[in-house]
Amino acid sequence: MSHTRPRRLSTVLTAATLVLALLVAGGCATGEASPAAPASGSSDAAFPTTITHAFGATTLTAKPRRIVVVGLKEQDYFLALGEVPVAIRDWYGNQPNATWPWARERLGTAKPEVLARAELDYEQIAALRPDVIVGLSSGMSRQEYDLLTKIAPTVAQPAGDGSWAVTWQQMSRAAGQITGRSAEAEKLVTDLEQRIAAVAAAHPRLKGAHTVFASTYEGQYYLFSPETTASKVLLDLGLTMTPEVTTLTANANQSATISRERFDLVDVDVAVWSEAATDPGVTTLLGDPLYTRLDVRTQRRDVFLGTEANGALAFASVLSLPYVLDKIVPALAVAVDGDPATSSEYSAR
Structure with missing residues (x-):
């Protein structure tokens, strides 16, 4: 089935909060994925930057090196901009590294950690030491957002008509803002919109x-x-x-x-x-x-x-x-x- 939505992520708030407090205080000393290498064209001068979303606004004071994706398809946007997340959320399809064929070559030799679709493991996420957590297509709740922000700055889905009402244009621009590559993201949007119009006309x-x-x-x-x-x-x-x-x-x-x-x-x-x-x-x-x-x-x-x-x-x-x-x-x-x-x-x- 094509559009099965993920089950609502279950959380046991008190226990999860305690775990996060211990992990953050202890520096999350576990095995870790390597951070993405800085992509050419990104600009540290773009920071600080503030991204608005359904639960307010998140400010990034510096370019994030360790991006953790908890949404279902953000990896495509970061990979398109030359940024490899340290963790990717699985959706469906049983794809290697939760990355589909059209995006796979952009991973290179990287092997991002794969987060389960059904539930978020906050301990696992904290152990990755993210600089930013991105859930543009996660449909996260306010409680989930509050827990994630205890780990790192978190960008939730855009405010709008619903938790899942996010367009590819919004996702492209948000990924560009998060990575300091807004101009490149805007070009991706413009070029693709023009190509869609041309194909439709043909x-x-x-x-x-x-x-x-x-x-x-x-x-x-x-x-x-x-x-x-x-x-x-x-x-x-x-x-x-x-x-x-x-x-x-x-x-x-x-x-x-x-x-x-x-x-x-x-x-x-x-x-x-x-x-x-x-x-x-x-x-x-x-x-x-x-x-x-x-x-x-x-x-x-x-x-x-x-x-x-x-x-x-x-x-x-x-x-x-x-x-x-x-x-x-x-x-x-x-x-x-x-x-x-x-x-x-x-x-x-």
Whole structure:
């Protein structure tokens, strides 16, 4: 499933506070990861700097050398700026060093410590002796933020419409400010926005076409809101979602389960499924006459992503979006033409 949110990080506040006090007082003397080497182009003159977020503002008095990521996808932004975090939070996909293929070469020989997705281990984080803790895509609570600030200055998600409402542009600029590389971050944003616009213009059939982002996770059929990260990428390409899907998914989970009898909701100009065509759930879907009789199937207007392509869409970062533009957009263009004779690597025959 493409947009499973992490479970709320459990905390036992009193015990955690005591552990942190002991670790901080004792200097966190444990085995440690090596700090990132200063990246060329970063500027110590950019400090002090203050980053605003959902819980106020955090001031960094000097360039941080030891960056610990507790969000789910910040590593892409720091790596894009030439900064290797000493620790990366795992999300999903079982990737080496919690780093996906589009970002992996930027690690070089570094092996950041991997933090578990389900719970934050405050003792583990304190032992890393971070200069800054970054949770732009963590959805952290106020209690979690307060605990993390006992270890090091902490940057939480931006203030806004919700704990998860953070865009790739916001993440890029925040990473730039944290590392003293704001000008480079702004160039990344500008260049990528221009490339997205150019790719959209090169595929005019996508403009105004109806799409849906769906999943067959664990035998259930899910539709995702236009407000989810992956859906926003599709909309930025000119695609739209129907009012019915928009209304149905307008809830805290930004998704809805549908029955087989409501497959009409995915009978759109191009349906994007998060799983590969070989996934067991998709195999069941493609054998279901309630689905196979639809125009979206008979005209091969459905796209089946698989782990890596779905990850690129779900991350929607400055490093993964070029993957989306190079590989997924051509598949969308093939699907939206409605010609069953055309196909892509993400088609199901």
